Amino acid sequence: MKRVSLVAAAVVACFAAQSAGAQTLKTVKDRGILSCGVSQGLPGFSAPDDKGNWTGLDVDVCRGIAAAIFDDPSKVKFVPLSAKDRFTALQSGEIDVLSRNTTWTLSRDTSLGVNFAGVSYYDGQGFLVKKALKVNSALELNSASVCVQTGTTNEQNVADYFKGNNMKYEVIAFANADEAIKAYESGRCDVFTSDVSQLYAQRLKLATPADHVVLPEVISKEPLGPLVRHGDDQWFDVVKWTLFAMINAEELGVTQSNVAEMAKSDKPELRRVFGTDGNLGEQLGLTKDWVARIIKATGNYGESFERNVGAGSKLEIARGLNKPWNKGGIMYAPPIR
């Protein structure tokens, strides 16, 4: 299956001349639905719930874009992709935007023909081990077997980390995270390594999550965010500013419940944001009320965070670095003006 889709994607890449042009927004509008690449099931970021609806932080970015375009957050087709197939799917035009816990790195930015539209989650790589091993630090992992998902920055970071600390290791790389975590659970590996947020998410899938512990070391920077194909600046702007709108909304105190009321405010800043003053939304190729549409659909960034991965979710991840800049975090978006 995977083989077929890869080759097919390569062939599609040969012919997909038109989709690469500067008209993704028009294509999406004409099609009437946004095609969004997500993970194959990572609770909190992108996973189908028991009713089959995709939910999560990454999913909310897609829903926000759909809301900004169609005023309807349900007009998204979610395409689950493995780490190793995700870029080909974007390059070939199979998806319009990839919102799938993808780390922003220089080489990806320059050689894959993609543009990162910002950071939706500041993460770092960590290690999950069984409590029974009585390991307290990643520096005690010499000669351990490490399970990892192939085609990720994690695979290279773990190599750097063990080499840098003069430790030996054996890496077993699996095509998707579920296979890797299964091998870890069966005892094939001593350690499962991934972004810390994913470690918490994957731990929930284990039979007894309480028997496993995330080690304190964070060995890398993993800024995760949505990305689009290179060469379509208008579409790039739409995706970028949808994310920025969610982050700015939190800063301005605009929430899902008070958005209607705030839209009537006569504060100059809010008048610009809600399009009662100026035509910022139309400059993006959207409508004047684009921010109101997004926040009505998904809430602001903070609300999305709490609902999907924070205190209001099973993951209970602390805001940490992902707090707004004026509350001690580094979540910072350029102003809407």
Next chain:
Amino acid sequence: MAIDARPPPSQFGARLRRALGGRSGWKGLIAQLLFVAVLCWIGYAIVDNARDNLTNQRIASGFGFMSQTAGFGVSQTLIPYAESDSYTRVFLVGLVNTLVVSVIGIFFATLLGFLVALGRLSPNWLIARIAGGYVELIRNLPLLFQILFWYLAVLGALPGPRQSVSVFDSFFLSNRGIVVPRPVGEAGLDGFLVALLIAVIAAIVLPIYARRRLFDTGKPMKVWPWSVGLLIGLPLIAVLIFGRPFGFEIPALKGFNFAGGARIAPEFVALTLALATYTAGFIAEIVRAGILSVHKGQMEAGASLGLSRGATLRLVVIPQAMRVILPPLTNQYLNLTKNSSLAVAIGYPDLFSVFAGTTLSQTGQAIEVIAITMGVYLLISLITSALMSLYSWRINRSMGA
């Protein structure tokens, strides 16, 4: 036959026309040339379009990435590999892993396949039924399922390294694989190797000599006691003269894992087992069909000569059956090699997994990586089928066909 039987040159044009244009002559030839031209044009358009698109999308292209540092680890490598090596090295590591699994898989699949086929044809009711049951079961279950079965259900059920099953405290079986003592060369190694080499050469030359003597003098000679004697005796004498050829590095549990010794990883075992048992099911049917294709009169002729059933099969029936068996057998060998790419499901670092998988996603060079991978699988397939054709040609020649 006289030399001037060669066709006169004037007929050359006509022959060419017939060969290329078929019965419709020049018209057919022109149509074919047009068709080829269109095909070339389409091919050019595809390549040109792809190149334009890649440039427009600013996707790097070309094969320069092959010399970049890979920067990720690979668990099982038969050639030296470090994270600081290039993607070319990764490619070689994957290729070697694929070839090793394929060759070992093909060996065991052939062995098991022949045994099961003979079992299914056996007059013994029980053996025939067991062999038949094996074939039906194996052929009707998907290969991926069988790989995962061996990996997760059988090998995954083994205890962890600290509770591993051990024999003499030097052989260990755990979910990390099979760990055995590793031979390490010592003082007597050179003498030992020379003695072994001489013995092997003698064991090859001896049957040839015996055969010639049989033809010249009519005296048969039992070769195998000599060969065995030489193969065991000579190295033994060398050991007595030069001292111990090698010692053993005994593996020991250290930290998380075994240190020292040689290790066969469970991914390798699971993949080889699954490929061999699966393909054996198909080979068994091919061999059975081949044997049944030989007229039963041959079996009776063998019996009338006083040959045992085994000897008749070995000397009379199977050589004739091979002509029928070989072509489909080649297909099975090719299938096994290609199926080894399912390794990606259990983390065995074969070519498809480390190159068309990890390398592709790290570099994003989909077209180049896929092209190289396709080329390599094609090349492996062509070589396999060429070797099998050679073997088939030799068999046919030796049988005077």
